[in-house]
Amino acid sequence: MNSRSPSSPSAFDSKYRCSTTVPEQEPAPPSEQIFSWGRYPKTVHRSVHKPAWNDQLPEILGAAAPHSVLPFGLGRSYGDSCLNAGRDLIDCRRLNRILAFDELTGMVRCECGVSLSDILEVFVPKGWFLPVTPGTSFVTVGGAIANDVHGKNHHCAGTFGAHVHQIALHRSDSGLVFCSSNENPEMLRATIGGLGLTGVIAWADIKLKRVAGPWIDAESIPFESLMSFLDLTHASNKDFEYTVAWLDCFAGRKTRGIFFRGNHVPSPGKPFHPKRGPKLPFELPTWVLNRYTIRAFNTVYYAIHAAQKPKAVVAYGPFFYPLDSIRQWNLMYGKQGFLQYQCVIPETKLEAFEELLDRIAHSGMGSFLGVLKQFGSAPPAGMLSFPRPGLTIALDFAMRGERTLQLMRSLDEVVEESGGALYPAKDARMSPALFETSFPSWRNFVPYIDPKMSSSFWRRVTGSP
Numbered sequence: 001m002n003s004r005s006p007s008s009p010s011a012f013d014s015k016y017r018c019s020t021t022v023p024e025q026e027p028a029p030p031s032e033q034i035f036s037w038g039r040y041p042k043t044v045h046r047s048v049h050k051p052a053w054n055d056q057l058p059e060i061l062g063a064a065a066p067h068s069v070l071p072f073g074l075g076r077s078y079g080d081s082c083l084n085a086g087r088d089l090i091d092c093r094r095l096n097r098i099l100a101f102d103e104l105t106g107m108v109r110c111e112c113g114v115s116l117s118d119i120l121e122v123f124v125p126k127g128w129f130l131p132v133t134p135g136t137s138f139v140t141v142g143g144a145i146a147n148d149v150h151g152k153n154h155h156c157a158g159t160f161g162a163h164v165h166q167i168a169l170h171r172s173d174s175g176l177v178f179c180s181s182n183e184n185p186e187m188l189r190a191t192i193g194g195l196g197l198t199g200v201i202a203w204a205d206i207k208l209k210r211v212a213g214p215w216i217d218a219e220s221i222p223f224e225s226l227m228s229f230l231d232l233t234h235a236s237n238k239d240f241e242y243t244v245a246w247l248d249c250f251a252g253r254k255t256r257g258i259f260f261r262g263n264h265v266p267s268p269g270k271p272f273h274p275k276r277g278p279k280l281p282f283e284l285p286t287w288v289l290n291r292y293t294i295r296a297f298n299t300v301y302y303a304i305h306a307a308q309k310p311k312a313v314v315a316y317g318p319f320f321y322p323l324d325s326i327r328q329w330n331l332m333y334g335k336q337g338f339l340q341y342q343c344v345i346p347e348t349k350l351e352a353f354e355e356l357l358d359r360i361a362h363s364g365m366g367s368f369l370g371v372l373k374q375f376g377s378a379p380p381a382g383m384l385s386f387p388r389p390g391l392t393i394a395l396d397f398a399m400r401g402e403r404t405l406q407l408m409r410s411l412d413e414v415v416e417e418s419g420g421a422l423y424p425a426k427d428a429r430m431s432p433a434l435f436e437t438s439f440p441s442w443r444n445f446v447p448y449i450d451p452k453m454s455s456s457f458w459r460r461v462t463g464s465p
């Protein structure tokens with residue numbers, strides 16, 4: 001794996017390729033509306049480059065004006081960190097070849113547009129799994145590195161970036177730069193969690209982990225207070241690789257939810273058939289999701305999980321990616337889209353966390369997708385990595401204009417006072433002041449930004465051009 005792979009078609013065993021016929025680069029349309037996952041904000045881009053080969057990137061970067069371009073993956077960031085309003089995007093989805101795999105170490109080299117679901121499809125049957133995975137598999141390797149994503153095993157495995165051993169980065173000022181712990185280590189730390197601003201990741205070496213198969217020994221345990229959630233977490237951290245909780249956000253500080261935990265296990269002897277779920281074909285009318293329907297959903301969801309068998313061996317898909325079974329579920333929030341609020345609050349500030357839950361419950365605007373997790377204490381892999389010790393909560397809110405933004409500003413107050421942070425991958429509206437609180441040393445990152453790169457998010461929170 002020390003040899004550097006070519007940027008154009010390699011002779012690599014074609015059985016590992018995700019696509020065999022790759023069209024040439026299409027001419028960019030004059031303007032294109034590209035959405036992030038929350039479909040808010042609605043932005044128009046000047047052009048969207050769609051390279052099919054990595055060696056087209058130097059030309060695209062060379063021709064770009066300063067502060068004008070941003071790489072784009074599968075657009076699973078919720079807000080504007082993957083958008084570049086009025087400027088250009090480099091859509092990396094066709095850079096999707098798996099270039100090499102070392103069966104002894106589990107090291108895979110893949111282009112930036114390979115998705116985590118591609119990796120799982122190829123390598124799970126061979127007994128390998130992702131070292132870290134977020135709550136959707138429809139995320140590219142480039143996007144997973146640029147947001148240094150975390151998963152249900154943060155307490156024992158850290159973030160995705162901690163498992164990236166080498167990257168090749170196309171920069172407009174210095175060409176192809178190789179970064180690892182031995183070569184340009186600071187550029188590697190800047191690019192992990194670097195929001196796509198340090199250049200275009202061409203390919204990355206990621207160390208997969210050995211697993212017994214596609215099965216998870218999963219448990220679901222109801223809890224009825226924040227303290228019992230914490231007790232469950234502390235009791236599970238040593239023996240369970242994956243822990244996370246669903247939270248009923250209408251319950252306020254008397255929170256209730258379902259705690260999920262699990263480990264990889266060998267086959268239980270039943271056949272494994274990955275399923276492809278239905279697709280939501282259009283945006284639902286705004287009135288479908290309201291406090292009554294969401295409250296009813298939460299009550300039923302809690303009751304079903306509280307009543308079902310607490311232990312089961314399940315396929316990895318439903319355990320890690322329950323939402324991936326409904327494609328385009330984001331259309332459920334209607335034309336105005338939605339925002340996700342994900343923050344982390346130090347565990348020493350439990351009263352702040354309870355205050356946050358109270359404000360959400362009183363607003364009556366919560367969602368049915370509340371997720372709660374305790375982050376571990378692994379040192380951050382990137383300069384701007386979001387995870388840090390504390391409790392993280394992620395909640396979706398239908399966009400209802402000023403009413404929604406006002407609630408979020410009131411949650412910001414709590415986060416700011418507690419010394420917590422907001423996750424850029426989920427954000428579309430945090431203030432520069434809250435960004436400063438969340439990432440107090442962001443200025444140390446600035447020298448690593450590629451002079452041609454910019455994003456809507458970065459301009460909004462730092463005021464840069």
Ligand SMILES: Cc1cc2nc3c(=O)[nH]c(=O)nc-3n(C[C@H](O)[C@H](O)[C@H](O)COP(=O)(O)OP(=O)(O)OC[C@H]3O[C@@H](n4cnc5c(N)ncnc54)[C@H](O)[C@@H]3O)c2cc1C
Pocket residue numbers: 037070071072073074075076077078081082092112113133134135136138139140141142143144146147148149150151194195196197199200201202323425426
């Ligand atoms: C249902 C759902 C569940 C999620 N669960 C989690 C979770 O559990 N944990 C978590 O951490 N996140 C989670 N996320 C967020 C998601 O994992 C991140 O936003 C991820 O970065 C999206 O990757 P993407 O390929 O869609 O990239 P995009 O959203 O398109 O882009 C993300 C960033 O990557 C940059 N980028 C893309 N390609 C490259 C490249 N080749 N080189 C350099 N930069 C690049 C972009 O410029 C942008 O800054 C979830 C999202 C959804 C929709």
